Amino acid sequence: RRLAVLISGNGTNLQALINAQNTPSLPNTHIILVLSNRKHAYGLTRASTATPPIPTTHLALQPFLKAHPDKTREDYDLEVARKLVRVKPDAVVCAGWMHIVSEGFLDVLKGVRVLDGEEPVEREIPVINIHPALFGQFDGAHAVERGFEAFQRGEVGELGVMVHRVVREVDRGEPLVQRRVEVFKGERIEDYEERLHKVEWEVIVEATRMVLDEVRP
Ligand code: GRF
Numbered sequence: 001r002r003l004a005v006l007i008s009g010n011g012t013n014l015q016a017l018i019n020a021q022n023t024p025s026l027p028n029t030h031i032i033l034v035l036s037n038r039k040h041a042y043g044l045t046r047a048s049t050a051t052p053p054i055p056t057t058h059l060a061l062q063p064f065l066k067a068h069p070d071k072t073r074e075d076y077d078l079e080v081a082r083k084l085v086r087v088k089p090d091a092v093v094c095a096g097w098m099h100i101v102s103e104g105f106l107d108v109l110k111g112v113r114v115l116d117g118e119e120p121v122e123r124e125i126p127v128i129n130i131h132p133a134l135f136g137q138f139d140g141a142h143a144v145e146r147g148f149e150a151f152q153r154g155e156v157g158e159l160g161v162m163v164h165r166v167v168r169e170v171d172r173g174e175p176l177v178q179r180r181v182e183v184f185k186g187e188r189i190e191d192y193e194e195r196l197h198k199v200e201w202e203v204i205v206e207a208t209r210m211v212l213d214e215v216r217p
Contacts, residue, residue: 001029001212004089006080006097007036011043013095013130016201017208018050025205029212033087035080037061037099057083061099074102081108082115085125090216093208094129098141100170101127126211127166130204132196134160134178139171144196148189159183159192161200163207176207 005014014034020026034047036058047054064076077099084092085108092109094101107113109125133143137156150156160180165173181196 001090001216002032002088003029003208003212004033004035004084004087004092005031005047006092006094007034007041007043008038008098009041009043009096011041011046011096012197013200013204014043015046016204017093017095018046018054020205020208026209026212029208032089033057033084035059035083037080037097043096055087059083074104077102077105078108078115081105082118084109085115085118085121088121089125091208091211092125092127093204094127094166095204097129101166103168106166106168123215126215128163128176128207128211129166129171129173130161130163130200130207131171132161132200133171134158134180135162135164135175136172143171144193145189148183148192151183152185159196161196161203163203165211176210177203179203 005017007014017031021030031054034043034054034056036044037060039058039060044056044058047056059080061076104113108115109127111121111124114120131143133147138146147159151159158180160178162175162178164175167173179199181199183192
């Protein structure tokens with residue numbers, strides 16, 4: 001099965017997927033492209049230094065808009081979608097992709113919109129995203145900090161991580177996997193984050209396997 005991964009930063013979730021390729025937790029699967037919106041994202045290095053090396057590409061939003069003053073944010077997303085459909089992935093994983101994908105992007109991957117010069121996708125390419133909060137808890141940015149502070153203030157009883165399907169509403173797609181993360185009153189956020197990331201690395205592999213088993217058992 002062919003997997004494409006979108007990243008923006010360190011890429012530890014990507015690393016978990018790289019390590020899981022063709023193992024019992026992610027059988028018969030290889031990552032065929034890693035795409036970053038930041039040229040210097042360390043995740044690109046993780047991909048290019050993997051064995052075997054994983055093809056990478058990057059497309060930054062601001063340089064794209066500067067180079068094409070007539071184009072919009074949505075056009076940027078369509079170019080990201082173009083790069084993805086060209087390598088014919090079975091699924092796309094947003095592993096720390098810090099952009100909100102637009103409708104056009106999802107329509108291209110769904111096959112309801114065909115980009116000029118590209119063939120239509122034969123089958124919908126599902127997109128999943130990892131989010132460091134439980135479903136409906138802390139949608140959007142800085143979810144880790146917001147959740148941790150809310151817990152310390154006694155406003156929430158539990159925290160966790162989820163991987164969900166990407167739909168139009170931000171972080172609102174059906175969760176594929178959710179897992180609680182232990183958190184303690186008075187602890188340092190760094191200790192909580194370390195615990196959280198370890199859980200992320202498990203759930204991102206599990207959810208990726210689930211979505212690939214749906215489209216290519
Ligand atoms: C993760 O915490 C993920 O939940 C969030 O962005 C972070 C990406 O971390 N969406 P990394 O780049 O995979 O290390």
